Amino acid sequence: MCALGAVLTFSAAAQAQSPIRIGEINSYKAQPAFLEPYRNGWEMALGEINAGGGVLGKKLEVIxxxxxxxxxxxxRVAEELVARERVSLLFGGFLSNTGLALADYAKRRKIFFLAAEPLTDKLVWENGNKYTYRLRPSTYMLVASLVKEAARLKKKRWAIVYPNYEYGQTSVASFKKLLKEAQPDVEFVAEQAPPLGKIDAGAVTQALADAKPDAIFNALFAADLGKFVREGNTRGLFEGREVVSMLTGEPEYLDPLKGEAPVNWIVTGYPWYALTTTEHKKFVDAYRRKFNDYPRNGSLVGYSALMSIAAGLKKAGSVDSDKLAAAFSGLKVDTPVGQITYRAQDHQSTLGAFVGRTGVKDGKGIMTSFTYVDGATLQLPDAEVKKLRPAD
Incomplete structure (x- = not known):
């Protein structure tokens, strides 16, 4: 009996010391520009959390x-993480289609999922569910942050270019709707929708130029964006035309263009080099010390995602998915760019967007004349959200 008691005591102690296992899923090979800094971000957060004693008396472990x-x-990998690795919750996702697949898995398996990056509106509206929350601003929110500036241009003839999948399609639908509401006489004279990662930049650029638009709305990113910018510069597409562009101000996509970066585009992005708050400077300094590099937007997202999970676990007092989902409702989290709240009505965080113009300084693209738009101001009215979102 003494031996059995000793074994049970040891087992209980070992269980108390075992880490909280968290599954993370992402498209690291397919989208390294964003996701390598993103991994750095959550790894830095993981180190800070565990150095501070972990959560609920346990260290965190990310698989x-x-x-x-x-x-x-x-x-497939979500099921592997849950069934084989015995993780207690999931986070991650980059592309909108993979994010929707993971949200559906979370609903079916009744396991908590924090979508860090996928931007599709469906994640928190039509396909929203009890177990899924989202950190990044949605496509609707990012478009809404840009439309006010687009309407001020008072340009009538618009051309549009976007990657032909969920994110691009919803971005364009929101842009058309919101700009029409702000400027009823607007016309959309050309639309190019190349497959993601397979743009024929010459053909796309020529088609847009042939339509003779007054302005262009662009939702391309990553390698597609680089090809479009270089071809547009070569053919003079942007000369004398305003361009309003999603994501282009993010260092992941602006930095590779170097001196070829577009000038005077209206963009959303992350001007890390010009943010002077104490919290953000602390984040940048810690990131530089750890990685000998500067942060990208992915770094901010990865860091804030794992800090959100730690805050949710602490509030829930448990790794139980139902308790964690309840804890995230109204959860407030301090991030390097300010405090955010995970909204109860749609599970969307109030992380906002930096909106400004692009420029080139010392042979490198930057954001200038930017402002931070609070995500809480970019939401649909609650009554509309209720119509779009199924009951949990």
């Missing part, structure tokens, strides 16, 4: 898997 940018693989 990461690559989904190859494929929704089917996303679900």
């Amino acid at each position: 990461a898997r690559d989904d190859n940018g494929n929704p089917g693989d996303s679900v």
Whole structure:
């Protein structure tokens, strides 16, 4: 009996010391420009959390898997993490289609999922569910942050270019709707929708130029954006035309263009080099010390995602998915760019967007004349959200 008691005591102690295992799923091979800094961000947060004693008396352990940018693989590795690795919750996701697949998995398996990056509106509206929350601003929120500036241009003839999948399609739908509401006489004279990662930049650029638009709305990113910018510069597409562009001010996509970066585009992004708050400077200094590099937007997202999970676990007092989902409702989290709240009505965080113009300084693209738009001001009215979102 003494021996049995000793074994049970040892087992209980070992269980108390075992870490909280968290599954992370992302498209690291397919989207390295954003996701390598993103991984750095959550790794830095993980180190800080564990150095501070962990959460609920336990260290956190993150087990990461690559989904190859494929929704089917996303679900497969999610099941592997839950069934084989025994993780208590999931976070991550980059592309909108993989994010939707993971949200559906979370609903079916009744496991908590924090979507760090996927931008599709469906994640918190039509396909929203009890177990899924989202950190990044949605496509609607990012478009809404840009439309006010677009309407001020008073340009009538608009051309549009976007990647032909969920994120691009919803971005364009929101832009058309919101700009029409702000400027009823607007016309959309050309639309180009190349497959993600497979843009024929010459053909796209020529088609937009042939339409002779007054302004262009662009939702391309990553390698597609670089090809479009270089071809547009070569063919003079942007000369004398305003361009309003999603994501282009993010260092992940602006930095590779170097001196070829577009000038005077209206963009959303992350001007890390010009933010002077104490909290942000502390974040940048810690990031530089750890990685000998500067943060990108992915770094901010990865860091804030794991800090959100730590805050949610602490509030829930448990790794139980139902308790964690309840704890995230109204959860407030301090991030390097200010405090955010995870809204009860749609599970969307109030993380906002930096909106400004692009420029080139010392041979490198930057954001200038930017402002931070609070995500709480970019939401649909609650009554509209209720119509769009199914009951949990």
